[in-house]
Structures are given as structure tokens and as C-alpha cells.
Amino acid sequence: MVPPSSGGSGRRRLDTSSASTPRHGLREIVSIFYTYWDVEHPSGCSTSGYGASQRQPEVIVCGGSGKETELNPPRVLLSDVGGVLAAYLPGHTEGRMAKLFRCSVERAADILYLSSHFLAFERGRLPWPNYFEYCDGKFSIMARPPPGWGIKLFEEVWVGGLGETIQPVLGLWRALKPHLTIASASNVDYVRYSYGAVKNRDIAGVLDIGSHSFRLGARKGDADYFVRLLGEVREPAEKCLFVDDVIGHVEAARRAGIRAIHFRGPDEQGLKLLRHELVAAGVPQEWFGEQRTRAEETA
Structure with a gap:
């Protein structure tokens, strides 16, 4: 595997090289898998829709306490791929x-x-x-x-399980890219990375660090996942912001002291809420520039 190329700036750029069970419904099987293995479905997305959860997370997201406080801007955005930057096709x-x-x-x-x-x-x-x-x-x-x-x-x-990119979220990440480093925080294997939406189209151009699970040697659900991820991006937990569509991963990030946002979906309401939560998590409003959601434009 070719090591990440170095650019003129201080950032590292993305390397684009390269038991039997009782009968249950598919969603029940995946739920059981979460319970016993503490892992997510392939590509980091919930199989029962974006942001599937039995309880709603806080809107104000501060690593650890969950209390509303004045936050310094993050230096690194840790972004899930499947479910946040690209749609996963359930089933x-x-x-x-x-x-x-x-x-x-x-x-x-x-x-x-x-x-x-x-x-x-x-x-x-x-x-x-x-x-x-x-x-x-x-x-x-x-x-x-x-x-x-x-x-x-x-x-x-x-x-084929990894579908089209979610362009509005990619637009937000592009607006933020001049101000912080964007790193992958996704359970992605080498094959889906190389031949699916992760390497192709627009995602590789947005990511500064390709810290996918197959590169880290750990996946979300592993006890040392966030330790390895923070080591890869070379920043402490309090300087990072994590975005994922699986609530269990969001909660795990918060326990690790990382500011974390639960992405609820690519519809207009979900995108508006994402931007609101980014600001609540310390991202300055002016970093977005002219980037606006359709709902904001018509308000």
C-alpha cells in the first residue's frame, strides 16, 4: 500500500492507492450483531434508515458532559463515510x-x-x-x-452496497475544509474503498486523511478505535469533532471526550439540523461562507 503523499501544506493528503443462529428478521439480526459485537453495519450506516435510534440525542454536543458551554473551534472533523457522505443501500x-x-x-x-x-x-x-x-x-x-x-x-x-454521494453534506465539508482538517472515521474495507463511492467521485477530494478502518487496523466498536483514530490525526480528543449516523458510535465518541454529532439524515430538515449542531459544537458560523440549505434560502 502506498503511503500518503505529502503536499506543500502541513496537512497529510488522502492516499487513493490502494455459527448457526435462530431465524430472525434481517433488522433483528443486525440488532443482535450490534448487541453482542458492538459494531455497525457495513459502511458505517444503520440498516433501518438514517439515524435510527430509540432515543434522540442532545442538540448541544460537548465531549463528555453534554452541557452547553463556550467551545473553541475544532481542528479536525472526523467524518463517517457510509451514511454521512455516501448513502448505504440497505439489503x-x-x-x-x-x-x-x-x-x-x-x-x-x-x-x-x-x-x-x-x-x-x-x-x-x-x-x-x-x-x-x-x-x-x-x-x-x-x-x-x-x-x-x-x-x-x-x-x-x-x-454495489455503497451508493451515491450525499452532495449537500459534501458541500458543507468543502466550505469547512479551508479551516480544519477532514479525516475519515468510517468502517470501510479496502474493496469498497477502492472501487466504491469512497475513492471515486467526490469523497476522496474532501478528505485530508484517509483514516478508514482498514488502514487503522481497528473498526468502530473496538475498544481502542478512538485511541488509534486520534493517533492517526495527531490531535487530542478535545480538538476533534465526530459526525456519524449511528447513535452508538456517537455515544462512544463522547465517552472518549470527543465532541460528537448524530447525523439524522440527508433531507432538508436533517441538513439544517446538522449545520445547527456544527455551530453548537464550536464551528464558527462564518466558516460556512455562502453555504446554505434550501430550507434556509426559502425561509
Whole structure:
């Protein structure tokens, strides 16, 4: 893997190289996975919609206490990718695999995500061919592989789960980019990074530091995740601001002393609330320049 290139400024730039279970519904399976593994769905997004949560987080977000205080501007924005900068397509990968091997979506999700192989893959510790071999062995027991089946087809199915970029959020990040460093805080494996929306289109141009889980060797849900992430961006917790669509990750960041915002969705209300919470978390209003949401323009 090629190390990050150095630029004229002090910032580092993004490197663009490169058990059986009871039968449950898909959402129940993912919920069980959260409970026992303390991890998120692939690409860092909730499978039951943006910002799925049984309780609403505070609007004022201050690392640790949750009390409203005067905050200094953050130096680093730690941004999730899947669910904040790019839409995750719930059920896409497991749905395609279920059709290819004539099994239930729930069973496909079991094989794909409920294994130590998947966790090691997202941590960058298991090569893609080895993860494919594991999944191929599990699926091929159930049915004869379809015509054309192989690692290339699996790659196509896998990458398709990460959808279009969320342009309004990217617009906000571009407005903030001259004032702070923007780093990835996402559970992303190398294949989705290289061939999906993460490397392509606009995301790579917004990120200053590509601190994805496969580069860190840790993923959100790991006890040392935020320690590794802060070490990668070389800033203390109080100088960072974390944005994620999964409330459990937001709460974990706050416990680590990091200011954190729960992104509730890419609709106009969610975007307006995101900007409001960024300001409440210490981002100066003037940093946004002329960046406005449609709701603000028509108000």
C-alpha cells in the first residue's frame, strides 16, 4: 500500500492507492450483531434508515458532559463515510447474494456479516481473496454456484452496497475544509474503498486523511478505535469533532471526550439540523461562507 503523499501544506493528503443462529428478521439480526459485537453495519450506516435510534440525542454536543458551554473551534472533523457522505443501500449485498444462491436474505446476512472473517476484513487484517473464499465456501454448501460466479462477480455485488454521494453534506465539508482538517472515521474495507463511492467521485477530494478502518487496523466498536483514530490525526480528543449516523458510535465518541454529532439524515430538515449542531459544537458560523440549505434560502 502506498503511503500518503505529502503536499506543500502541513496537512497529510488522502492516499487513493490502494455459527448457526435462530431465524430472525434481517433488522433483528443486525440488532443482535450490534448487541453482542458492538459494531455497525457495513459502511458505517444503520440498516433501518438514517439515524435510527430509540432515543434522540442532545442538540448541544460537548465531549463528555453534554452541557452547553463556550467551545473553541475544532481542528479536525472526523467524518463517517457510509451514511454521512455516501448513502448505504440497505439489503443490497445480502439481497443479491440471496438471489444468486436461492437462500433467505437473513441467511445471506448471517454469512456475510456475522463472522470473525468479516471483522478482520474491515480491520484490514484479512485479504479480499481470503474473505471471498470464506463466503464462497459457506454459500456453495447451500446451492450450486450460478453461472459466472467468482471473485469478480462477488466484488461487483459487494461494492454495489455503497451508493451515491450525499452532495449537500459534501458541500458543507468543502466550505469547512479551508479551516480544519477532514479525516475519515468510517468502517470501510479496502474493496469498497477502492472501487466504491469512497475513492471515486467526490469523497476522496474532501478528505485530508484517509483514516478508514482498514488502514487503522481497528473498526468502530473496538475498544481502542478512538485511541488509534486520534493517533492517526495527531490531535487530542478535545480538538476533534465526530459526525456519524449511528447513535452508538456517537455515544462512544463522547465517552472518549470527543465532541460528537448524530447525523439524522440527508433531507432538508436533517441538513439544517446538522449545520445547527456544527455551530453548537464550536464551528464558527462564518466558516460556512455562502453555504446554505434550501430550507434556509426559502425561509
